[in-house]
Amino acid sequence: MPLDHAFRLSSILLAATGCASLTLAIALPPWLLVLAAGAFATALLRVPHAGNSSGILQHLRLSALTWNIFLLLAFAGFWVDLLLISQELLPAGIHFLVLLLVNKLSNLDQRRDFLHLYAISLIALLASAALTTQIWYAPFFFVYLVIGVWTLLLYHLLQEQEEGAEGQHNFTTAAQPALPLPRLTFRFFWTTNAMAAGAFSLTLLFFFLIPRVGVGFFQNNHGESLRTTGFSEQVDLGVIGPVKQDPSIVMRVELPDHTGNEAKREPLYLRGVAYNRYDGKSWSNSLPHRRILTELPEGTFTLRTPGTKPSASARQLRQEILLEPLDTAVLFGAPFPSSVKGNFLSVQSDLMGSLHLPYPLHTRSQYTVYSSPTSLSAGEKKTAALIYPDFILQQYLQVPVVSTQISELAREVTQPATSVAQAVALLHTHLLTHYRYNLDVPSLQSAHPLEDFLLTRKTGYCEHYATAMVVMLRTIGIPARLVTGFLATEWNEFGGYYTVRQRDAHAWVEVYFPQSGWITMDPTPPAPGATGPTWWQSANSAMDSIRLKWDRLFVHYSAHDQFTVVQGIRESGEAVRTKLSETMNAVSAQGAAILDRMVKTFTPSGMPHAAIYLLLAIGAAYGAMIFLRRSRQGTAQLGTFSSEQQAVITLYTTMLHCCEERGIAKPASTTPREFLYQVRERWAEAWPAADALTQLYTRVRFGLAPLTAEDLATAEVQLRHLRTLERSTNALQQASR
DSSP: OOHHHHHHHHHHHHHHHHHHHHHHHSOOOHHHHHHHHHHHHHHHHHGGGTTOTTSHHHHTOOOHHHHHHHHHHHHHHHHHIIIIISOSHHHHHHHHHHHHHHHHHTOOOSHHHHHHHHHHHHHHHHHHHHHOOOTTHHHHHHHHHHHHHHHHHHHHHHHHHHHHHHHHHHSOOTTOOOOOOOOOOHHHHHHHHHHHHHHHHHHHHHHHHSOOOOSOTTOOOOOOOBOOOSOSSEEETTSSGGGGGOOOEEEEEEOTTSOHHHHTSSOEEEEEEEEOEEOSSEEEOSOOOEEEOEEOSTTEEEOOOTTBOOOSSSOOEEEEEEEOOBSSOEEOBSSSEEEEEESOSOOEEETTOOEEOSSOOSSOEEEEEEEOOOOOOTTTTSOSOOOOOHHHHHHSOOOOSOOHHHHHHHHHHHTTOSSHHHHHHHHHHHHHHHOEEOSOOOGGGOSSHHHIIIIIIOEEOHHHHHHHHHHHHHHTTOOEEEEEEEEEOEEETTTTEEEEEGGGEEEEEEEEETTTEEEEEOOOOOOTTOOOOOHHHHHHHHHHHHHHHHIIIIITOOHHHHHHHHHHHHHHHHHHHHHHHHHHHHHHHHHHHHHHHHHHHHSOTTOOHHHHHHHHHHHHHHHHHHHHHHHHHHHHHHHOOOHHHHHHHHHHHHHHHHHHHTTOOOOTTSOHHHHHHHHHHHOGGGHHHHHHHHHHHHHHHTTOOOOOHHHHHHHHHHHHHHHHHHHHHHHHHHHHO
8 A cells, every 4th residue: 555545544544533432422413423424434535546636536625715614614603502502511612623523534635634633533532531431442542542653653754755755856866766665564564563552551551650630620420320219218119119120230249358159159138228117108217317427547437327236256248339320329238337438528327227428429439338247146046035125116116007917917927936036037938938029010009008918919029028027027026127228149250249230129127136136137039030141141241340340440540549559569579579588598598508518528628718718709700700801792793893884884984074074064963864954955966975875874784785886886986976076165165265
C-alpha cells in the first residue's frame, strides 16, 4: 500500500475509533449518526484517489465557503441544543463535536487538517471515558493507542518524504540519484506494534502510579437506579413475588477469608430491613428512629444491635460488597453486622440493626461488612420456658386480628414440643413439608392473604412463609420478626464471589432467645425445577468476573489501593532483602570456615597463617587486574570500524571541513540530515554533492553496506566539486573586497 494511502486510512480509523467509543457511551440522535457514517464512508472511498483530481468524488466535493457556512450553522445549533433541546452542556458539546468531525472528514487536504482530526478524535475518546465505566472502553482505548502510534509514525514519514522530494526537485543534478521512498515492510509493522505495546504498558504504569483525585468533573452521577421492592418503611404482603423473575444484578459479594468450597456450603443471607408490625396485609417498622453510627477509625462505622449476642466461638464473617445503584438507601450484609467500612459520609442504624445511608447512591458503591453470626446455645435448646425482657415482649408479640384457626394450627403443630426451641423447630418443619412454593399467587387481591395461604391455598412464596411463621410463633408467645433482604445462591466459580440478582430478593424470620439473641430461620422451601448451570450461564459468569476485575482495578482504584500496593511492595522488598542478607551471611561464614580449614591444612609448619592470607589477597588482586584489562581490550575491539567505514568517515570529515571553510559548522548535536538542511539553506550550490556524500556515509557506516570502487570514485568527484565551489567562492569574496 502506498505511504499516503496508508496514512489517510490510519487517520480515518483513528477518528472512527474515537467516534465509536463516544457513540456507545451516549445516545446520539439518529440523524447525527447517519451524517457521521456518511462522512466516514466518503472519506474511505477517497483514500484510493488521494491526490487525484479526476475522480467523481472530487467533483462532488463542496467548496470551502459551503463548509464554513456549515460550521456557522453547527455553532448556532450548539446554542439551540444547549438552551432548548438538551439543556445540558455535555450532550450539546458532544453533538457539536461530532459535527466538527464530519467537517474535518470532508476536508482532509492539508497537514493541519489531519492534526485537527486527531485532536477531535482524542476529545471524543476522553468524553466517552467521562461518560462510562463499562469494560467495553478498554478495547477501544487499546485500539486507539495502537492506531495512534501508527498514524503519528506515518505522519512523520510522509512529512520527511515530502520535504526530501521538495529539496530534490529544487536541486537535482545528474550525479544525484532519486531519494528512496519509504516502504511498509514487515519489520516496520512489528516494530510499530512493539512501540504501541510499550506505550500501552507505560500508560498502565502511569495509571497505577499517578495520585488518585476522585471522580471526574464530567462523570455521570445521575444514572437510573435499579428499582427494588421490600425495603421501604412499609411492605405489602406479596410485593416481592413480581421481582422473582428479574435477573438484574443487584450486588456481588466476596468472602475474602473463605475458600470457594467453604463459601458454597450454604446460601448466604444478606440482611436488609426488619419489620415488627403486621396489620393483616402489610408489614411496617414501629421503631423507625435511626442513630448515626460512630466512625472510628476513619471510614469504619461500628454498631451494636439490640438483642444481638454473637457467639464467642464464631469468627467474624468479612464480606466485600460491590453494590449497584439502587433506589433504596439500605446497606446489605450478613446477619448480624458489627461494623461497616466504606467511603460514606455517614451510616445510620435503627433499633432492629438495619443499616441505612442518608440518601440512595446513584453510582456503584463498594464497602466491607463485618458480621458476627449468632447460634442457639445448648442450654436454651432444652429450656421449656423462657423469660423475655419487657422491650422484646412489647415490640415482637403483636398479632393482628386473624382467624382462630391459625392459633389452633400453631398450638396443634407445637403440642409435642418439650422446649421453646423444639416448638420453633416444629413450626419450621411444618411449613417446609406441608406447603408448596409457587410464585403465581394473587395475594394482593385477597382480603385475608395469610388465612388463604395457611388454610386454603397452601402455596405461596417467601413472604407468605415468613409471615406465617412469625404470626404463628407470636400466637404461642414466642417473639419473632420478619426480615427482608437477599438470599445469595449463585456462586461465580471464575471470580470467587456470589452474584446477587433481583430475583434473589427474599424474606425470612428472626426468632428471639434471651441468652442467644436473634436466631435466623428460613421456613421457605426451595423452588422446584432448579437446574445446574449451562454453558451460557458459565460464559456469563466468566464475563461478569472480568467486569468485576475491571471495576476493582480501574473504575474504583483509589489512593487507598495505591497505598496498599506500595506497602505490599515495600514489605516484600524488606523480606527479600532480609532473606538475601541471611543467605549471604551464611554463605560467607561457610566460605570463611572452608578457607580457614584449607589454610591450616596446606600451610607448612612454622609459617604464619597471616602470610598465606596475604599471598591469597595479592593473587586475587592480580587476577582482577588481568580480567579488567582484557575486558577493556574486548570493548575497544568491538568499538573499532572496518576499513570501509574508516574510509567513508574520512570522506565525510573532509566534506565537513569544506563546509566549515564556507562558514557552515556542524554541531555535535545535529544529525547528518539536519545538517543537510543547513547546507541547502546557506550554500545551495553545494547541496547535491553534500547530499550524495551524506547518503553514502550513513549507508556504509550505520547501514553496514559495502563500499564499492564506483562509490568511492563518485565520492572523490563530489569532494573535488566541493573544493572547486569553495575556491571559487573564496575568490569572489576576495575580488569583491
